[in-house]
Amino acid sequence: MAEIQQKGGDSGKGGKKRAKKMSTKIDMTPMVDLAFLLLTFFMLTTTFAKPNVMQLTMPVKDKKPNPDEQTKIKASQAVTIILAPDNKVFYYFGLNEPTDKSVPVPEIKVTDFSANGIRKVLLDRQKQQPEPIILIEPYVFDGKQAKYKNMVDILDEMNITNQKKYALVDISKKDVDLIKTQKLL
Known part of the structure; x- marks a missing residue:
């Protein structure tokens, strides 16, 4: 607590009496205790920022996948997005698996991850x-591959554009050949 300490009397000589100088000493212990109590109180009562993560539901992996049980996709509903090296995004509408020769080979278009890029394509x-x-295929071929950042970006775009159905699939040999024939890489 605060106390007042007194110094000894006068110098012993006669003369004018002076007022005694008093010094004060303040004990800081209660203030430090209060500060730590407040700090502890606010630390325990606040909520920490929760990590912002996107929930992905992955299917159960079968030991031996049966090709007859795989989900069939209509070509009219399909949009194939290929994540390419150098932050490029290739896309085409439909599937690159024509069952008859009368169906033309799809034309690949190139875009990027900007708001006027793949987001506009998905919304349109x-x-x-x-x-x-949406079929998302990361490009991994000839020592070139898409970056992990691009995968995160495209999943963010799926969330932003509110896409209900999308799948991450391995790139097919036909898609690699299609990219090479159109000389995009």
Whole structure:
């Protein structure tokens, strides 16, 4: 607590009496205790920022996948997005698996991750086809591969554009050949 300490009397000589100088000493212990109590109180009563993560539901992996049980996709609903090296995004509408020769080979278009890039493509496709199915294929071939950041970016775009159905699939040999024939890489 605060106390007042007194110094000894006068110098012993006669003369004018002076007022005694008093010094004060303040004990800081209660203030430090209060500060730590407040600090502890606020630390325990606040909520910490929760990590912002996107929930992904992954299917159960079968030991031996049966090709007959795989989900069939209509070509009219499909949009294939290929994540390419150098932050490029290739896309085409439909599937690159024509069952007959009369179906033309799809034309790959190039875009990027900007707001006027793949987001605009997805939103426009959603207006044309209310429930599109997006196939996301990361490019991994000839020592070149898409970056992990691009995968995160495209999943963010799926969330932003409110896509209901999308799948991460391995790139097919036909898609690699299609990219090479159109000389995009």
